Every structure is written in structure tokens, then in C-alpha cells.
Amino acid sequence: MPEKIMHHCIKELLGYDQEDPQEENIEALCKLMRTIGLVIDHGKAKVLMDAYFKRMKMLSCKQELSSRGRFMLVNVIDLRKNKWQESVKLEGPIPDAVGIKDSCVFLKETSTINESMDVNGFNVLPSQVESVRRLFERHPDIAVRFRAKNQLLRNSCMNSLLGLIETLCQPLEDLSNEDLIGAEIALTYVKDSGFSVDWLEKKLDQVKEMKEKEVSGLAILQVTEEKLLKLKQKCAELEALAEEQKAESSATITPLSFYDVV
Structure with missing residues (x-):
């Protein structure tokens, strides 16, 4: 099946024209990605693939989707992070001339069984x-x-x-x-x-x-450190002012010499 049709199929399943794709489309999308992801995830398609997975990541966090749908999305996202290490292949011939919707039906997920x-x-x-x-x-x-x-x-x-x-x-x-x-x-x-x-x-x-406590603690720590930095800056300014006043004071208390008086 031409790669152009694959991308078109992915876009249809992602439902860019709707807020939440249908549950069955999510499942079909995940099966499709697991099957052809390794084939289409190359340099020329990186921008497209990044965009697909950005939306998939967003969808995986939506509470409106079922836990099964979100979990399937997370699994595929992790699979890409692992450089598609899971063995997948296309089963059976996929005619080039079939329609987009029919093409997706031909895509089936298979996996190799490791020694267990x-x-x-x-x-x-x-x-x-x-x-x-x-x-x-x-x-x-x-x-x-x-x-x-x-x-x-x-x-x-x-x-x-x-x-x-x-x-x-x-x-x-x-x-x-x-x-x-x-x-x-x-x-x-x-x-x-x-x-x-x-x-x-x-x-x-x-x-x-x-x-939550860690995040809250880090936020409080950041505020405290910012306050401490301001105090240190203020202390440095006061120290500089004190040194200046000390120098002026030393000049005023120096006793006059004979020649100063005469």
C-alpha cells in the first residue's frame, strides 16, 4: 500500500476535524501504528510522525476516553520511544487500488513470541x-x-x-x-x-x-531561595554603604597637624 495512503488513513483515524475520535478509531489507529510504524517512521516523515504522536499523547491524557483506549495509545507511544523494537508485519497482500477505509481493514497486528x-x-x-x-x-x-x-x-x-x-x-x-x-x-x-x-x-x-508534596516543597524552596537572594543583595548593598560611611568617618576624626592649625 502506498505510503501516502497510510498517512491519509492515520489522519482520518486521528480525527483532526473533531475533538475526540471515536473509540473504534483509536483502536484501529493503534493497530495500524503497531503494524506500519517502523516502515513509515523515517527522516522524510519525521514532521508528520511527530505531529501524529503529539496528538496521540494529548488523547492519551483525556479522561473522556476509556482506560483501554488510553492504555493502547500509551503502549504505541512507548513502542515508538523504543524504536519500534517489537516485531510487526503486514499479513496478506494489501491491494494498492482499494479505498482508504478498506485498506485499514487489511492491517493486522502480529508479534513474535520470545522464549518464555x-x-x-x-x-x-x-x-x-x-x-x-x-x-x-x-x-x-x-x-x-x-x-x-x-x-x-x-x-x-x-x-x-x-x-x-x-x-x-x-x-x-x-x-x-x-x-x-x-x-x-x-x-x-x-x-x-x-x-x-x-x-x-x-x-x-x-x-x-x-x-505532590515534592512539587509543593520545590515551589516553596524556590520562593525561599528568591527571598534569600534578595536579602543577600540587600546585605551586600548595606555592607558597601557601611564601608563608605566608615571611610568618611575616619577622614573626619583624623587629628589636625601643626601645619593644619598654623
């Missing part, structure tokens, strides 16, 4: 095994209500959960408001998928409260 290990019914990467085991040791009932059977979906939910935990482990100074918004979206997603994560929700609330 089973931990409590979840296929995880070797690097995740220890974390998932400890997760189930600390919270044995975490997946009691988890009903998804599709392994790709199970993996996606577990990766989202691990990613959320990793986010909360970051230093406060490294956490942005966007990170916390993404964490809220991820939390909603894993809760909706069936994970019992009340403990994690409390941790997120704690981190948000700590972040």
Missing part, C-alpha cells in the same frame, strides 16, 4: 521470572479473578502490571505527571483485566501524594 517460562500460568521472559514469582508469593490471590485464556492477552496484562510496578519504583524526581497519568491508566487496565491490585492502588496513591 511459565510462572503461575503466565508465560514470562526469563528476566521477569523472579519478579513474577515474588509477586505471587507476596500476593497469592492476585490472579484469582483473572479469566483471560488467550496467552498473548495474559502476557500483555502481566507486562502492564510489571511496568506499573517499575514506574512506582522510580525516584520521585524522575517521575513526571505524564508518568503518573500513564500509571493510573495502566492500573485501571490491570484491574479491569481481573487482577486484584488494591495494594498497588494504595501504593500509587502514596506515590502521587509524595510527588
Whole structure:
């Protein structure tokens, strides 16, 4: 399919002519980006791609969208940040002559399955095994209500959960408001998928409260430092004035000599 049609399809799905695209368009957009993102994200299209992802980032923060839609947007944004490392391809022939709307139907997402290990019914990467085991040791009932059977979906939910935990482990100074918004979206997603994560929700609330205190503290510190700077400047001016007055005073109290009197 010509790249021009791909870009036209993306613009249609992004809904530049409307405030909020339809939910089904968001899902189609994310699938489309995951499928062709690596192909069209090159130097000549950088301006267009940056514009697309700027709008996607804005949409991912809109509370009007469902948590699922926002989470899908965040996932695609992260995928681009990771230089499209996830393997994707186009399945089946895509005729050049079909219409734009029909072209999007031909785009399907596929992914390669890396070597994995089973931990409590979840296929995880070797690097995740220890974390998932400890997760189930600390919270044995975490997946009691988890009903998804599709392994790709199970993996996606577990990766989202691990990613959320990793986010909360970051230093406060490294956490942005966007990170916390993404964490809220991820939390909603894993809760909706069936994970019992009340403990994690409390941790997120704690981190948000700590972040608010940090931001507030930094603002107060900035005001204090500005006041201190003004005081230091005032002190410097007073010291200079005192030295000047001291010099004048020394000149007036110098005793007259014989020749001054005579």
C-alpha cells in the first residue's frame, strides 16, 4: 500500500476535524501504528510522525476516553520511544487500488513470541521470572479473578502490571505527571483485566501524594531561595554603604597637624 495512503488513513483515524475520535478509531489507529510504524517512521516523515504522536499523547491524557483506549495509545507511544523494537508485519497482500477505509481493514497486528517460562500460568521472559514469582508469593490471590485464556492477552496484562510496578519504583524526581497519568491508566487496565491490585492502588496513591508534596516543597524552596537572594543583595548593598560611611568617618576624626592649625 502506498505510503501516502497510510498517512491519509492515520489522519482520518486521528480525527483532526473533531475533538475526540471515536473509540473504534483509536483502536484501529493503534493497530495500524503497531503494524506500519517502523516502515513509515523515517527522516522524510519525521514532521508528520511527530505531529501524529503529539496528538496521540494529548488523547492519551483525556479522561473522556476509556482506560483501554488510553492504555493502547500509551503502549504505541512507548513502542515508538523504543524504536519500534517489537516485531510487526503486514499479513496478506494489501491491494494498492482499494479505498482508504478498506485498506485499514487489511492491517493486522502480529508479534513474535520470545522464549518464555511459565510462572503461575503466565508465560514470562526469563528476566521477569523472579519478579513474577515474588509477586505471587507476596500476593497469592492476585490472579484469582483473572479469566483471560488467550496467552498473548495474559502476557500483555502481566507486562502492564510489571511496568506499573517499575514506574512506582522510580525516584520521585524522575517521575513526571505524564508518568503518573500513564500509571493510573495502566492500573485501571490491570484491574479491569481481573487482577486484584488494591495494594498497588494504595501504593500509587502514596506515590502521587509524595510527588505532590515534592512539587509543593520545590515551589516553596524556590520562593525561599528568591527571598534569600534578595536579602543577600540587600546585605551586600548595606555592607558597601557601611564601608563608605566608615571611610568618611575616619577622614573626619583624623587629628589636625601643626601645619593644619598654623
